[in-house]
Amino acid sequence: MMGCAMTAKLNHVLTLVSAASGPPALTPGLVRDLACHLPAPGEPVWLDDGYAVDIPFAATREIDDRRLANSLRIDIGDEPVDLFIQPLAFRRKRLFLADMDSTMIGQECIDELADYVGKKAEVAEITERAMRGELVFETSLRARVALLAGLGADVVDTVIADRIKLTPGGATLVRTMRANGAYTVLVSGGFTLFTNRIATTIGFHENRANTLLVENGKFVGKVAEPILGREAKFETLVDLRAAKGLVKDETLAVGDGANDLAMIKEAGLGVAFHAKPAVAMAAAARIDHGDLSALLFAQGYARDEFVD
DSSP states (O other), X not given: OTTOOOOSOOOEEEEEEEOSSSSOOOOHHHHHHHHTTSSSBOOOEEEETTTEEEEEEOOXXXXXXXXXXXXXXXXXXXXXXXXXXXXXXXXXXXXXXXXXXXXXXXXXXXXXXXXXXXXXXXXXXXXXXXXXXXXXXXXXXXXXXXXXXXXXXXXXXXXXXXXXXXXXTHHHHHHHHHHTTOEEEEEEEEEHHHHHHHHHHHTOSEEEEEOEEEETTEEEEEEOSSOOOHHHHXXXXXXXXXXXXXXXXXXXXXXXXXXXXXXXXXXSEEEEESOOHHHHHHSSEEESSSOTTHHHHHTTOOGGGOOO
């Protein structure tokens, strides 16, 4: 392939995805150069001209995907290109779990609620530290929710209408996976007041999240126990995988914070999405430049297969 010899059966694939905004970053020269870093590469298969390409290759022994990915990122340099390395087997996933805040939507819902009681900066700082893994998630959530005491619950309607923006590519990702038989779940450390509506809007089969306690139309400053956090997300993935008779490699999970890491590491393809540095480093795969449609390219879907 392009000067690189192919001698064995193609069983792995490198997928390169250019940032969706701006001009395409994948040139034939860059694709050729990266292919020559792979063991026995095959011919590239374009999924979207200039924006996404597969390079299958033959791994005759176990490879260190993480080390290879880090080496390729050095060669990519400053180009806005994400990459995924995985086996070709079970590439199209049958179970998808996604975080909500700063993943399927661009905001942190609790931070936006706190703005209505004049405490957004205080709550946002706690949120940021929790997502970096510096605070125990459950403890930090209780502390943040306590600051909402007395706020009218009807403010959720205003927050969703005026402040919440869906992440580009998210709805297309879910619709395409559903159209191809995958089961999709929005699993969040946030609140059902948001996930119920956002999951319906995007098209998830179901959603799981925490319940904010309300009395007389106002938040009481408490969340129902037990809190859905890191372990609950992990258990949701494991339980659904078993219930549906799937193997690990048939699952996909994406998130941005420390409470997503357990499910990200347990998934066949676990992806950190524009994540905090510690989370991005710990995840086997990550999206630093693209939108959520990159997860369709990672599964081998061509652009003309997307369900918009």
